[in-house]
Amino acid sequence: MAEQVHSAPPQVAAPVDLHFTPPISREDACHWIHASDNELPHLLAAAREARDCFKPSVITYSRKVFIPLTNLCRDYCGYCAFRRNPGQPGARTMTPYEVLDVARAGEKLGCTEALFSLGDKPELIFPEMRETLRRLGFRSTLHYLEAMCELVLRETSLLPHPNPGLMSAEWISRLAAVSPSMGLMLETTNDSLLVPGAAHDNAPDKVPAKRLRTIEEAGKQGVPFTTGILIGIGESPEDRVDALLAIRDLHERYGHIQEVIIQNFRSKRDILMHSWPEPSRGEMLRTIAVARLLMPNVNLQAPPNLSDPDYEELLDAGINDWGGLSPLTPDFINPERPWPHLHELEKRTNAKGFQLRQRLPVYPEFLHRAMHSASLLEARLNSVAGLEGYARSAA
Numbered sequence: 001m002a003e004q005v006h007s008a009p010p011q012v013a014a015p016v017d018l019h020f021t022p023p024i025s026r027e028d029a030c031h032w033i034h035a036s037d038n039e040l041p042h043l044l045a046a047a048r049e050a051r052d053c054f055k056p057s058v059i060t061y062s063r064k065v066f067i068p069l070t071n072l073c074r075d076y077c078g079y080c081a082f083r084r085n086p087g088q089p090g091a092r093t094m095t096p097y098e099v100l101d102v103a104r105a106g107e108k109l110g111c112t113e114a115l116f117s118l119g120d121k122p123e124l125i126f127p128e129m130r131e132t133l134r135r136l137g138f139r140s141t142l143h144y145l146e147a148m149c150e151l152v153l154r155e156t157s158l159l160p161h162p163n164p165g166l167m168s169a170e171w172i173s174r175l176a177a178v179s180p181s182m183g184l185m186l187e188t189t190n191d192s193l194l195v196p197g198a199a200h201d202n203a204p205d206k207v208p209a210k211r212l213r214t215i216e217e218a219g220k221q222g223v224p225f226t227t228g229i230l231i232g233i234g235e236s237p238e239d240r241v242d243a244l245l246a247i248r249d250l251h252e253r254y255g256h257i258q259e260v261i262i263q264n265f266r267s268k269r270d271i272l273m274h275s276w277p278e279p280s281r282g283e284m285l286r287t288i289a290v291a292r293l294l295m296p297n298v299n300l301q302a303p304p305n306l307s308d309p310d311y312e313e314l315l316d317a318g319i320n321d322w323g324g325l326s327p328l329t330p331d332f333i334n335p336e337r338p339w340p341h342l343h344e345l346e347k348r349t350n351a352k353g354f355q356l357r358q359r360l361p362v363y364p365e366f367l368h369r370a371m372h373s374a375s376l377l378e379a380r381l382n383s384v385a386g387l388e389g390y391a392r393s394a395a
Contacts, residue, residue, distance in 0.1 A: 024293045026245055033237040033290045040286070047289035047318030050296040055320045059349050060299075060359040063342075063391070064113035064324035065106030065158070068332045069094055069145060072129050073119025075203035078272040079233055079265055082333050083119055086128035093132050099148050102329065103156045109327045112384055112391045113361040114158040116145060117332065120165030120205040142171050149178040153376055157384055161226075161324075161361035166205050169217045176223045180362035180370035180381060181258060183226035184218075186211050189246050190239040199233040199273065212246060219254025224366035228261030228301070231287055232279035240287055244294050251298060258366045259299040259321065262288045264306050266334060281307070285317040292318030299363055304345065305337040312348040322349075324361075357390050364389025 024032070035043045070093040073083040084091035103114050122129040123141055138144040142164060149160035160179040167175070167184075175182055189208045193200045200206040218225045229243045244260070251257035264279050279287075284307065292300055301321040304311035325339045349356040362370050362381075367389050371378045386392045 023248070023296055024290075026241060029241045029244070029290050029294055030238050032293070033241055033286050035286055037282075040282070043289045044285065044316050044318075047292040048316065050292050051300070051318040051320055054297050055299075057353075057355055058357050059315065059320055059322065059354040060357050060363075060390070061322040061345070062113045062324040062359055062361055063109075063111045064115045064161075064326050064361070065102050065111050066324075066326055066329040066332055067094065067099055067102055067114055067116050067148075068092075069099070069116050069118040069148060070122060070129070070141060071119055071332075072122035072126055074122055074125045075120055075205050076201070076272075077203045077206065078199045078201065079230075079268075079276070080333075081268045081271050081335070082117070086126050093129070095136075096148065096151060100151060100155055103152045103158050106326070106328050107156045107158055110358075111326070111328070112157070112159060112358070113324055114149075114152045114156075114160045115324055115361070116149065116160060116162040116164070118145065118162075118164055142167070142175075146174055146178060149175065150376075153178055153380055157380065159361050159380060159384065166210055167214050167217070169221070172214070172218050172221055172223060176221065176370075177372060177375065178377060180360070180377060181224040181226060181366070182218070184211060184214055185230060185261065185263070186215065186227050186243055186247060187230040188233065188235045188239055189243045190235045193234050208243075208246075212250070215247075215257075216250055216254070219250055219256040222254070222256060222369050224258040224362050224369050225256050226259040226261065227257060228259075228263060229287075229291075230263050230265060231283065232265035232277075233273070234276075237283075237287075241290065241294070244291050248295050248298075251295070256366075256369070257298060258363045259301055260291060260295060261301045261303070261323065262291055262319075263303060266306055266337065268334075268336060281310075281313070285313070288314060288317035288319060303331075303334075305331055305339050306334060308337065308340065311340065312352055315349070315352045315354070321359075359390050360385060 032043050071082055071084045145162055145164055152158050152160050161181050162175055162179055163183045215227055264284050267278055299321050300319045301323045302314045302319050303323050346356045384392055
């Protein structure tokens with residue numbers, strides 16, 4: 001109702017001053033994430049101004065191959081179409097030969113990132129996975145992942161970017177030696193999504209405190225880290241603000257969050273949440289814009305394939321990155337949503353007044369954190385990074 005609309009806070013009401021003002025408060029964020037249709041243009045203008053003060057004129061993307069190392073997983077998330085049980089149609093664990101074949105094919109197409117996605121610790125509940133690992137010569141899925149990252153690093157020009165789920169301090173350190181960056185989606189800080197029937201029911205690795213602990217440990221070790229939130233899985237708009245604030249708090253302490261992803265839930269036929277309503281375009285724009293105003297100096301990404309056909313509208317909310325796109329492999333997490341063609345992505349980005357540039361899986365300003373003296377990783381980074389820290393094969 002009209003009488004409930006609050007006045008705009010000063011730092012949002014004067015976009016020209018955003019470069020000189022602190023991030024907005026939780027109170028302001030909770031107001032603006034509920035912005036009325038009349039307020040929305042003002043919110044988006046403020047977010048664009050903040051983005052342009054941070055990184056004007058350039059929108060980035062990473063050209064990648066998607067390597068689904070294993071889709072066996074001990075978590076049963078209501079929105080996931082990726083995971084499988086042993087023996088279920090489509091269940092698979094890639095062999096080293098398959099990993100290398102995909103990486104080499106991507107290399108020929110100008111890719112610089114090998115995105116490793118995998119289920120979380122499937123060997124803990126599936127004897128079939130333990131047997132597969134034994135045949136391959138490894139004790140755990142993380143040992144296998146480490147070896148495959150090293151294989152790609154040694155045999156190709158691609159840089160690994162693993163998303164292995166929860167990690168201990170030891171495993172963060174080990175994977176950081178064979179990958180310049182890594183990721184773990186926080187998704188939400190709402191514990192109520194763990195209750196029976198909710199999105200994270202029977203998903204022990206989705207406990208928010210555990211995920212925050214992994215992200216914090218990466219910060220203590222100075223590892224360039226990608227995280228983000230998943231909207232539309234049963235959380236409230238205020239929950240989205242709180243999750244973004246938790247990420248901001250960790251970044252303020254450790255300075256290691258290289259990228260925050262705002263990802264929208266998309267319904268799929270074969271998931272538990274198949275009849276769950278998807279977040280609207282307005283919800284997506286409001287969440288992105290609030291994320292930008294909460295973290296004006298952090299790289300902000302939203303996947304274009306999940307907002308097709310009008311994904312260029314996401315630029316109006318303040319993102320500065322499209323994430324990873326592949327000329328070779330599908331989005332195995334959202335296989336029904338193909339990547340946009342690079343030429344079309346560039347055309348739409350240019351039409352909004354931006355230059356599209358290819359980055360590495362580690363952002364230019366975080367390259368120094370990924371360097372390990374006299375290591376294979378440092379040598380590879382030096383060979384693929386241009387003078388400005390973008391990919392040498394930048395489009």
